[in-house]
Amino acid sequence: DAGVTQSPTHLIKTRGQQVTLRCSPKSGHDTVSWYQQALGQGPQFIFQYYEEEERQRGNFPDRFSGHQFPNYSSELNVNALLLGDSALYLCASSWGQGDQPQHFGDGTRLSIL
Amino acid sequence: GESVGLHLPTLSVQEGDNSIINCAYSNSASDYFIWYKQESGKGPQFIIDIRSNMDKRQGQRVTVLLNKTVKHLSLQIAATQPGDSAVYFCAENPPLRNNDMRFGAGTRLTVKP
Numbered sequence A: 001d002a003g004v005t006q007s008p009t010h011l012i013k014t015r016g017q018q019v020t021l022r023c024s025p026k027s028g029h030d031t032v033s034w035y036q037q038a039l040g041q042g043p044q045f046i047f048q049y050y051e052e053e054e055r056q057r058g059n060f061p062d063r064f065s066g067h068q069f070p071n072y073s074s075e076l077n078v079n080a081l082l083l084g085d086s087a088l089y090l091c092a093s094s095w096g097q098g099d100q101p102q103h104f105g106d107g108t109r110l111s112i113l
Numbered sequence B: 001g002e003s004v005g006l007h008l009p010t011l012s013v014q015e016g017d018n019s020i021i022n023c024a025y026s027n028s029a030s031d032y033f034i035w036y037k038q039e040s041g042k043g044p045q046f047i048i049d050i051r052s053n054m055d056k057r058q059g060q061r062v063t064v065l066l067n068k069t070v071k072h073l074s075l076q077i078a079a080t081q082p083g084d085s086a087v088y089f090c091a092e093n094p095p096l097r098n099n100d101m102r103f104g105a106g107t108r109l110t111v112k113p
Helices: none
Strands: A005-007 A010-013 A019-024 A031-037 A044-050 A053-057 A064-068 A074-078 A087-094 A108-112 B004-006 B010-014 B019-025 B032-038 B045-051 B056-058 B062-067 B072-077 B086-093 B107-112
Touching (some): A005 A087, A010 A019, A019 A087, A019 A108, A031 A074, A044 A064, B010 B019, B032 B062, B045 B056, B072 B086
Parallel strands (some): A010 A108
Antiparallel strands (some): A005 A019, A019 A074, A031 A044, B004 B019, B019 B072, B032 B045, B056 B062, B086 B107
16 A cells, blocks of 8 residues: 655755646545745645645745645645745645545655755 | 644654643634654654544643633643654644645654663
8 A cells, every 4th residue: 555655855946946846645545735845844734735726825926826636636736935935845745525534644855956 | 814823833852751732723714634754755644533522532642732712722741752743733624624624833842761
């Protein structure tokens, strides 16, 4: 039973560039949420996808966008990268829209130079 | 704004002792809570959850206590082992925000042999 998988594991970009991160949910899960975790802090909710639509959004600018595919996998896109976007980006999956435990991948470490 | 917080940033215990990690939450309407464990270089790992209609829930070597009167959550780990060393996060799900988990900054648990 595969857990949540994310790719790539590490990425280095420069300011102004664009990046796409990918996530495959745990088998049986249909909801994908993305979080940003700065060093030494807890994860912060970016947004959530269910049935290929963005259902919830945290306090992140429009530079952060996403997509969910029919197979429930998801992408996180960040445009016009800033130094402050350097963080661990975590994907979590769950089943349905109720209060359900979210299972996390090991994240993509994004460094902006 | 309302947020989840933690009483102590670090906790050091002797192997075999019991550990208690505390968490304060400020949104009295939150109805679902999760404890996560995060090891270095890994994503958060689900430990145990509790809904607001419960005061206590037990798992394998772990117990979560919820005190809604004072908006306090705790995680008790019995017979703490070196493998329990990690950062522990409590997370709350605010009302009407399915799967938008709000994390605290975390407590680093160190187990001394």
